[in-house]
Amino acid sequence: MSDGASAGGESLRLVATLTVAGLVSGLAIVLAYRWTLPAIRAHQAAALERAVFEVLPGAERMERRVWDGSGLAGAGAGGEAGESVFAGYAADGALVGWAVPAAGAGFQDTIKLIFGLEPSGARTLGMTVLESRETPGLGDKIYKDPKFVGEFRGLAVAPEIKLIKGHGEAPNEVDAITGATISSKAVVRIVNQAAALWRPRLPAPGAEPSAAAGTAAAAPAEQVPPDVERGGPVPGGKPGGRS
Amino acid sequence: MAGPGRFRAELVKGIVAENPTFVQVLGMCPALAVTNSGLNGVVMGLATTFVLVMSSLMISALRKLIPSQVRISTYIVVIATFVTVADFTLQATMPAAHHEMAAFIALIVVNCIILGRAEAFASRNPVGLSVADALGMGTGFTLALILIGGIREVLGSGALFGFRVLGASFEPWVVMVLPPGGFLVLGALLLVFAKVAELRQRAAARAAAAQEAGR
Numbered sequence: 134m135s136d137g138a139s140a141g142g143e144s145l146r147l148v149a150t151l152t153v154a155g156l157v158s159g160l161a162i163v164l165a166y167r168w169t170l171p172a173i174r175a176h177q178a179a180a181l182e183r184a185v186f187e188v189l190p191g192a193e194r195m196e197r198r199v200w201d202g203s204g205l206a207g208a209g210a211g212g213e214a215g216e217s218v219f220a221g222y223a224a225d226g227a228l229v230g231w232a233v234p235a236a237g238a239g240f241q242d243t244i245k246l247i248f249g250l251e252p253s254g255a256r257t258l259g260m261t262v263l264e265s266r267e268t269p270g271l272g273d274k275i276y277k278d279p280k281f282v283g284e285f286r287g288l289a290v291a292p293e294i295k296l297i298k299g300h301g302e303a304p305n306e307v308d309a310i311t312g313a314t315i316s317s318k319a320v321v322r323i324v325n326q327a328a329a330l331w332r333p334r335l336p337a338p339g340a341e342p343s344a345a346a347g348t349a350a351a352a353p354a355e356q357v358p359p360d361v362e363r364g365g366p367v368p369g370g371k372p373g374g375r376s
Numbered sequence: 377m378a379g380p381g382r383f384r385a386e387l388v389k390g391i392v393a394e395n396p397t398f399v400q401v402l403g404m405c406p407a408l409a410v411t412n413s414g415l416n417g418v419v420m421g422l423a424t425t426f427v428l429v430m431s432s433l434m435i436s437a438l439r440k441l442i443p444s445q446v447r448i449s450t451y452i453v454v455i456a457t458f459v460t461v462a463d464f465t466l467q468a469t470m471p472a473a474h475h476e477m478a479a480f481i482a483l484i485v486v487n488c489i490i491l492g493r494a495e496a497f498a499s500r501n502p503v504g505l506s507v508a509d510a511l512g513m514g515t516g517f518t519l520a521l522i523l524i525g526g527i528r529e530v531l532g533s534g535a536l537f538g539f540r541v542l543g544a545s546f547e548p549w550v551v552m553v554l555p556p557g558g559f560l561v562l563g564a565l566l567l568v569f570a571k572v573a574e575l576r577q578r579a580a581a582r583a584a585a586a587q588e589a590g591r
Contacts, residue, residue, distance in 0.1 A: 150443055
């Protein structure tokens, strides 16, 4: 680099190298993204559908319902935005219950789960964790321990679910997992908050038209918008401290 | 230019003699973070091997075109591209495994083994040898992760690759699947590798001395 001209040429070569590298890299990433997107979307939709059917035993078909501020509209009305629940219908078109996605702070990171409510909203039908980073071996029992998960079948949500250390006998009591009190507490809090939010919004039993007459044929799995996959927003989830 | 012997030597050296984990002690972050089960070790090892081989190939093929002043940034662009491709592919083909270690797949970009091989080997050797080197290093890394992950899974949950291998009476050592378990197992294995290397060296020295004396 003795004279200015070759120094300029040299810089230009450096800039050109990085520009070309960036362009080629960008192109490769876009191609990979486009190529894998359908499979990724399908996996997410399948995972959500599995979860809905798991928490609504007996349901054969599901429909997404969006809260529009005054009532539950079909998935088309609210677009992809907004808070939503899933209505599960049995083979004969009767409403099995509502699958409610919810999220809140766990021990290490946000716990995203989905739980089923009876059509009346009084009891849970089941609960499954969609996403969590709880401690392996301890906190992950919130979805690996069949006993804890089983407690969320037929659990009374009104006035609220209580976490008990020892043996809970009342219909609204859940036994905390030994060694994972905070994770257990977090799950109960998330379910309580979402139940309190959604119970008043659900239509009275019977008011909900059974199996929305027009769509009697099995509906295809709906495309899952990213916000639903992450679980509906739940206000005021406070991080749990260590106990 | 490079005979088949040289090719084989470059391929084999990464597996034991220059194992990236136990001998070079590189790539410690994934070796500790995702090895709480054997399967995670396999997936992480294969994803890293893919990135290592592809970026070594690219970097070696382009080594005469890349100006040395911007070589590191160019390597990082190449590596990051392959990591992103691996990330998407894993998400599309193995959603469950991807779910378990999403954050760590993206972190392959900063795995020292990859940049280390690019800088130390691929940037100054022809394509064939660079790919052999990358394959060997990737295999060594994968085997190391499977070894750590397998030991931690057996001791921490009484299973191997998800199958129970220890009876119901076995009380799992939960600490093994927690972060401290990673350090304990890695430390123990480093000790074993160092001891074996030392014994080998001594044996070689003794053999040389005997040869000397016999002459």
